[in-house]
Amino acid sequence: MSDEVKKASTGNDIDLSLYESQTAEKPSDIDPSSLSDEDKQQMMSAGIMLEDLSQRSGTYIQIDNAPVHSSVKQDGIEVMAISQALDKYGWLKDYFWRAVAADTDKYTEHVDSHRSEGYFIRALPGSKTLYPVQACLYLAKNHLVQDVHNIVIAEEGSELHIITGCTTAAGKEAGIHLGVSEFYIKKGAKITFSMIHSWTPDTGVRPRTSTVIEEDGLFLSNYIIMKPVRSLQAYPSAICNGKNATVRFNSVMVATPGSNMDLGSKVFLNADGSKAEIVSRAITTGGDIIARGYIEGNHPESKGHLECRGLIMGDSGNIHAIPELKGSVAGVDLSHEAAVGKIAEEEIEYLMARGLSRDEATATIVRGFLNVDIEGLPPMLHAEMKKAIEASEQDLF
Numbered sequence: 001m002s003d004e005v006k007k008a009s010t011g012n013d014i015d016l017s018l019y020e021s022q023t024a025e026k027p028s029d030i031d032p033s034s035l036s037d038e039d040k041q042q043m044m045s046a047g048i049m050l051e052d053l054s055q056r057s058g059t060y061i062q063i064d065n066a067p068v069h070s071s072v073k074q075d076g077i078e079v080m081a082i083s084q085a086l087d088k089y090g091w092l093k094d095y096f097w098r099a100v101a102a103d104t105d106k107y108t109e110h111v112d113s114h115r116s117e118g119y120f121i122r123a124l125p126g127s128k129t130l131y132p133v134q135a136c137l138y139l140a141k142n143h144l145v146q147d148v149h150n151i152v153i154a155e156e157g158s159e160l161h162i163i164t165g166c167t168t169a170a171g172k173e174a175g176i177h178l179g180v181s182e183f184y185i186k187k188g189a190k191i192t193f194s195m196i197h198s199w200t201p202d203t204g205v206r207p208r209t210s211t212v213i214e215e216d217g218l219f220l221s222n223y224i225i226m227k228p229v230r231s232l233q234a235y236p237s238a239i240c241n242g243k244n245a246t247v248r249f250n251s252v253m254v255a256t257p258g259s260n261m262d263l264g265s266k267v268f269l270n271a272d273g274s275k276a277e278i279v280s281r282a283i284t285t286g287g288d289i290i291a292r293g294y295i296e297g298n299h300p301e302s303k304g305h306l307e308c309r310g311l312i313m314g315d316s317g318n319i320h321a322i323p324e325l326k327g328s329v330a331g332v333d334l335s336h337e338a339a340v341g342k343i344a345e346e347e348i349e350y351l352m353a354r355g356l357s358r359d360e361a362t363a364t365i366v367r368g369f370l371n372v373d374i375e376g377l378p379p380m381l382h383a384e385m386k387k388a389i390e391a392s393e394q395d396l397f
Helices: 003-008 037-044 082-089 090-095 107-111 345-352 358-370 380-395
Strands: 058-063 066-072 077-081 117-124 131-138 145-154 160-167 177-183 190-198 204-213 218-225 231-234 237-240 248-257 260-269 273-286 286-298 304-311 319-325 333-341
Touching: 003 077, 037 131, 037 160, 058 077, 058 218, 066 077, 066 082, 077 082, 077 107, 077 131, 082 090, 082 145, 090 145, 107 145, 107 177, 107 190, 107 204, 107 218, 107 319, 117 131, 117 160, 131 145, 131 177, 145 160, 145 218, 145 260, 177 190, 177 218, 204 218, 204 248, 218 260, 237 248, 237 273, 248 286, 273 286, 273 319, 273 358, 286 333, 304 319, 304 358, 345 358
Parallel strands: 058 131, 117 145, 131 160, 145 177, 160 190, 177 204, 190 218, 204 231, 204 237, 218 248, 231 260, 237 260, 248 273, 260 286, 273 304, 286 319, 304 333
Antiparallel strands: 058 066, 077 117
């Protein structure tokens, strides 16, 4: 990797001019099982199941900037490329750039100016996914900017469970992933969204995500990154506009040497009875983490809690926890707790006294630290999340 590209993908700024934006045309309807074993293995590391699609309500795969597969296994659920959805539904253009502003920063502007592809996932009124919908965003070309724009809509009374896996082809050099995602949760609807990132050490990543939640809606977001990444910056927001709208953000992040992560979640409680919970677990084994959290209560009887815990393993690496609360009216109930430290020696000694080696004791403590109890997660999705964490633990230890 050149010094210019390395510098461009480190820290908060990325020079997009150093990367390509165009990719060759690809087939638009491939059989996922026909992908190479190497590609399937990489996608599997991000929670994507390709050999047996019967355990998925729908599947979307994008390689670089081209959709290569979309399919649906259940009535009432729609999964397709954004371009296809725009051709089918004239009203969809009204959802573009409503939750995320196109001029938010240079990364959203790049996505807007390149007529980006991405996935459109929608649950029709009252429909509920039997199995998760899966979407894979795969970066395969060297020195490429992958521009993605996703729209997800849960219509009134519906329920969507989604697994998104973002990953890079093995052995590829520096690339950039720009992903804009807009979620719209209608009255009484629910979205459970689980994202697993499995990048390479030279990748730069800039997701820009926002969710609008209406009355009695629920957004449950789970995020996992335990593999190296050069530069990652994400600060998804949720806007609770309806009465009793609820959001929960759960994040598990591990920064290895050379990784720079600036991650967090932001919630605006704008309605009576709106609620938010942000829980993050951060571990550094030598990389740098900024763990952010922000909850703003703008309506009486709104309630929010923020929890950030960091664990430093080794003699290098940094964790900077930034919890923020803002109450703008009387009657809001906001709280937070944050802690950063190392594994207590007495905890290790306690487990060693019961027959574990030091490494086994350390692994047991870390495993417990990463075990975030995610309320309301369907059993199948819980198993998928647990499997992803366990697979990444092998590299961690």
